[in-house]
Amino acid sequence: MNISVLGCGRWGSFLAWYANKVGHKVTLWGRSDSSNLKELKLKRSNEYLRLPESIELTDSLEKAIYFGDIIIISISAQKLREFCKQLRENSITDNKKFILCMKGLESSSGKRLSQVFKEEMGAMVSSAVWLGPGHVQDFVQGIPNCMVIGSEDIEFTKVIVNALNSELIRFYYGQDLIGNEIGAATKNVIGIAAGMLDGLGYSSLKGALMARGTREISRLVRAMGGNDITIYGLSHLGDYEATLFSKNSHNRQFGEDFAKGLRFEKLAEGVATIEALQKLSSIYNIDLPICKALYEVIFNKKNIEKELLSLFLRPVKFEF
Known part of the structure; x- marks a missing residue:
């Protein structure tokens, strides 16, 4: 099968590497002015991996779309709508199958990325x-690890899982698109909160954060029409170890650096997701105290320690 990956950052370059590893012909696309693409063309490697010579690198979007039976998109979540317009105007997408490999919500609307793509x-x-x-x-x-593929068409989901499943990544069928997308996006937000706790020296509170975070987001998913149990699956709670504890997590590191007054230079998708969650909280009339506290700290410059500790020192109440 021919697979094209659009986006050549950390995750996009890995997706090309992985698709090639499991036996597919792969083209990896990046913008002509992309420093990531220039580095890969020059060295066939970046700070994370080395790409085999069999993976074709291109800055021609039309060529990449024409090549792929399956098109994987791995760009910043906030650039998806603009990118889709570029795809529609410059490429023939008939009979192509797309996979979105980003975790986020559109900050200006609160919409899920699959909604943005379909629109x-x-x-x-x-x-x-x-x-x-x-x-x-x-x-x-x-x-190895376990991941989820989800769509509104279970037969399409099965095709992708069969094409990409391996001993390195075991895939599960995602049956709840709302829950999986909201879960994946919001785990980055909880990751930022975890990083702030690390930065403040309150890492022992991350267990409480995990417990309350899943409850908070499950209420939102239920209000949106999804299955609240999905939040306890791979897309959200299952991703907590990689996001709340790992040194490799951009969102956790952003939170830690923010708490320490340091500047974080890489992309942390959870920041824009916090803005989107403020809109969803209002639309669905759902209280999201963790998300609100992060919004106050990051966007309204409230005191980090005061806002975060207040989450765990609220008035006495029943847990469930």
Whole structure:
């Protein structure tokens, strides 16, 4: 099978590496001005991995779309809508199948990425999401993990799982698109909170954060029409170890650096997701205290220690 990966950052380069590893012909696309693509063309490697010579590198979007039977998109979540318009205008996407490999919500609307994709590309274009735990640094060392593929078409889901399943990544069928997408996006938000606790020296509170975080997000998923149990699966709780505790987590590191007054230079998708969650909280009339506290700290410059500790020192109440 021919697979094209659009986006050549940390995750995109890994997806190309992985698709090649499990036996597919792969083209990896990046913008002509992308420093990531320039580095890969020059050295066939980046700080995370080395790409085999059999993977073709290109800055031609039209060529990449034409090549792939399956098109994997791995870009910043906030750039998806604009990118879809570029796809629609410059490429023939008939009979192509797309997989979204980003974790986030559109900050301006609170919409899930599959919703954004469908709005821009049309309901007839097949799409799925690839979610769940795992870091490039672990995968390239042969450390396995479990992930989720989900779509509104179970037969399409099965095709993708059959094409990509391996001993390195075992895939599960995602049956609840709302729960999986909200779960995957919001685990980054909980990861930021965990990093802030690390930065403040309150790492022992991360257990309480995990317990309350899953409850908070499960209420939101239920209000949105999803299955609240999904939050206790791979896309959210199953990704906590990789996000709340790992040194490789951008979101956790952003939170730690923020608490210490340091500048974090890499992408932390959870920041934009916090903005989206404020909108969803209002739309669905759901109290999201952890998300609200992070919003106050990051966007309104409230005191970090005061806001976070207040989450765990609220008035006495029943747990469930």
